[in-house]
Amino acid sequence: MAPKKPEPKKEAAKPAPAPAPAPAPAPAPAPEAPKEPAFDPKSVKFKEAFSLFDRTPTGEMKITYGQCGDVLRALGQNPTNAEVLRVLGKPKPEEMNVKMLDFETFLPILQHISRNKEQGTYEDFVEGLRVFDKESNGTVMGAELRHVLATLGEKMTEAEVEQLLAGQEDANGCINYEAFVKHIMSG
């Protein structure tokens, strides 16, 4: 995706009053300090990230409903797909790639999701995996995990499962889940 060029429209979207960026070797202009935004400075950071997901051809600062989940996750939240749909007002599947969301509508959604303290922790995740540890020896069968992830809950596709478990199975097809979790968490 091409980076946004310094068109006037884009300038208006940023809180700081940036004059047209000049890469010329002239010495630094003497700018006025930008006024601090009236709202939470963190939201400026979120806005920056939001604009990166904006795929509209004219940089309108909008994302599709379908992107909402990913943007929330990129900003550090972990809603389930069901939660995302709920917070978007249960849109129909065909609306997901069509209906758009601007930043002003997105921000309260982000704030709402982040209040959900039921974020899974490392321990929850390990507990989840331990369920499939039949022999209580710290490993789970890769094959069983694949099956579960693809058939239960918010099903993953085969490709997604493959990507998740890539390189984690040993010669016997077992996965040491504590190591696995550490691997995921550090990403």
Next chain:
Amino acid sequence: MGCSSSSTKTRRSDTSLRAALIIQNWYRGYKARLKARQHYALTIFQSIEYADEQGQMQLSTFFSFMLENYTHIHKEELELRNQSLESEQDMRDRWDYVDSIDVPDSYNGPRLQFPLTCTDIDLLLEAFKEQQILHAHYVLEVLFETKKVLKQMPNFTHIQTSPSKEVTICGDLHGKLDDLFLIFYKNGLPSERNPYVFNGDFVDRGKNSIEILMILCVSFLVYPNDLHLNRGNHEDFMMNLRYGFTKEILHKYKLHGKRILQILEEFYAWLPIGTIVDNEILVIHGGISETTDLNLLHRVERNKMKSVLIPPTETNRDHDTDSKHNKVGVTFNAHGRIKTNGSPTEHLTEHEWEQIIDILWSDPRGKNGCFPNTCRGGGCYFGPDVTSKILNKYQLKMLIRSHECKPEGYEICHDGKVVTIFSASNYYEEGSNRGAYIKLCSGTTPRFFQYQVTKATCFQPLRQRVDTMENSAIKILRERVISRKSDLTRAFQLQDHRKSGKLSVSQWAFCMENILGLNLPWRSLSSNLVNIDQNGNVEYMSSSQNIRIEKPVQEAHSTLVETLYRYRSDLEIIFNAIDTDHSGLISVEEFRAMWKLFSSHYNVHIDDSQVNKLANIMDLNKDGSIDFNEFLKAFYVVHRCEDLMKPDVTNLG
């Protein structure tokens, strides 16, 4: 009992379900965050790439400026050059270019047999897979013969497809040989049944530009009606100076490299401007503008378009002003090809030149209208309305172009009328993007095929590939930052009223964006670039803690060093342009004169005495000449990071 065992079972499956949900949730979060990081890295790469291209514009105007103001110091050399120009006319002889070079018996590489056949294509492919180097004699012969055939071809090649004869269209390859191999593997070698169009930018950046060029030219000579080459903006000897192809040639062909470079200049200019498929699809490298005149472009003498950095000057139109300005045929490029005292018929008109630049450099954008492409420094941004207008005017249905890297290898815009196709996967870095090609046949919708080259050792998990890409992008960004250290420091200090060494993230981001001219998510990137204290404030000098520019000479003032580092690429091109015999040396006087011009045009404030001192120091053997490659190589960036134990010679090109 039955009851209890079934409730245990339900409990078990409930737990499984909950567990599955947790894992799936984590996976989705993990994947989204990885993708975001990948996206950030790509944005960094692209911003920097386009900012570099903007530097081209400055360079181009500098060249014009040089032409107007630089009167050559050595008159005798000038006369000699004028003489050699004439003999160069005669040098179009095959003997001088090709036959005078022998292929020694000891040569183990591929030997081509003219007239070429498909055996030669196979031979080349096998040899290049083994990383052999084709002997200069064959390189020259191939280029010479290809040029001869290209000369017969019109500016636009018209081709027809049929259900049994689809055409495959490939975009930028940029010297990435593995991608070409992959395309041929997936899609078959070129032949009468399997025609190809290669849409420009075969060379520069990657490390096998010459090999790609050879494969394409040999295939062209074997199948001239089925292998079509379009000129790209990198099929330009000036661009090659900056973006690596010239270096590659001089490195692989130490003895005959210069000859190859000479013939390449003309070869490029004979490449066709574009291809038209089934009278309805226009395939060109860059794009169009609202004034694009296909009729004019069909007629123009394309071989007069030498380089984007050599625009037609005033004197091209008015012969008589020459004597007024006392310009004595100033020549300022590698082989005296531009002659400002040449007759007007030797050059394109400004209008014609701009028309070709538009074709090679423009980019489509979402906004209606047509705006100068300030990012690249050439061509324009054209909107959907321009596309409709031009396509309708010439009764065309679609425009296929390349020129821009796309994450998926292709992108469709302007309501399906413009397709970008890009064939160099992992263009910026391992894992940055896929490559793609299109298969076309009249009456059916185009089919896209994607791929991504992975090194044998590189079946790394996605996470590691994103790490690599991100580290690479951050490293390049850090180098950018250090190259503007003085300007940045000044800007920071202006904001820092209390002289605390700290700024808010907003203030810091504001300065970074202004000085570097890169539209990046600075707040999100801040943790990678600077130290942030507990209050969330930025310690703005911390970005230069782990990185510095190596001073080649202790006496050199750090601002000078920084400036020289920053303009390394431009200086390299300028020096190469002055160094007409490719000796790698320029005289100290030339260096001084050039520097004066450079500093006044680029508005760089370094006083002459410093530069003189530097020049004298660099003239190591005190013979009055400077080896500028050594000079430029001396400016590199040292990363003081844990994982980088030795200084890295960065390549800005």
